[in-house]
Amino acid sequence: MVTQKNAAGRFSSAAAGLLCATAMLTVAARRHRLEAERLQIRRLELEELTSQRQARTHQQRMHWELLSRAIDDPYLATVIDTYDKSIPAEKRRQFFYANAWYTHLLHLHWAGDLDLKEWYSQLREFFQSPVFREYWEASRHMRAALNQSSDEARLGRIADGLVEELDEAATDEWWVVGTLPDDTTE
Numbered sequence: 001m002v003t004q005k006n007a008a009g010r011f012s013s014a015a016a017g018l019l020c021a022t023a024m025l026t027v028a029a030r031r032h033r034l035e036a037e038r039l040q041i042r043r044l045e046l047e048e049l050t051s052q053r054q055a056r057t058h059q060q061r062m063h064w065e066l067l068s069r070a071i072d073d074p075y076l077a078t079v080i081d082t083y084d085k086s087i088p089a090e091k092r093r094q095f096f097y098a099n100a101w102y103t104h105l106l107h108l109h110w111a112g113d114l115d116l117k118e119w120y121s122q123l124r125e126f127f128q129s130p131v132f133r134e135y136w137e138a139s140r141h142m143r144a145a146l147n148q149s150s151d152e153a154r155l156g157r158i159a160d161g162l163v164e165e166l167d168e169a170a171t172d173e174w175w176v177v178g179t180l181p182d183d184t185t186e
Contacts, residue, residue: 053111060107067100083138091134098135101126106155120180123159127166128174136163 070077071093083092105126109119126132136159143160146153162178169177 056107056110060103063103064100067096067103071096071100082142087138091131094131095135095138098126098129098132099139101132102135106152109155110151116180119155120158120162120178121175124162124166124174124178127163133163 066080070080074089074093077089077092077096080096081092083095087095102123105114105119105122108114109116114122127136143153143156146156158180165178166174171177
């Protein structure tokens with residue numbers, strides 16, 4: 001009888017150990033699957049981000065290509081020219097070029113090559129050009145037509161604020177004028 005009890009106890013201990021080991025293996029396998037799923041999700045997110053960046057790069061190239069044609073050929077420029085017709089044709093060509101630069105800055109920001117402060121600083125410099133300032137004012141109606149909750153509209157409002165601050169500044173040291181609004185988060 002004692003032998004049977006010892007055998008049963010050993011069998012019971014072995015079964016409990018086997019059960020515990022199986023449970024631990026199951027938990028480890030589940031953790032491994034979860035980690036593999038997390039890595040797969042991250043890989044897909046990175047692929048999506050890469051795809052979006054490639055699409056934006058392509059869009060920027062196309063924008064430049066189309067604007068270049070409009071700048072080079074006044075006949076083609078009439079297709080997209082929504083500026084006041086009292087503005088001379090040469091000035092409107094300059095506005096197309098200024099638009100190309102502004103769009104370039106937007107794309108640099110969206111691509112992560114310029115953070116918001118760097119974008120703001122670059123724009124501050126562009127606003128030192130009277131032609132760029134004229135372009136900005138002449139294109140106000142275009143910005144007003146944007147979806148006001150879009151990132152582009154938000155950045156346009158920030159730029160409008162910068163223009164106001166530059167106009168009101170009591171200093172010739174333009175490079176220190178302007179403060180990013182507090183509600184801009186990156």
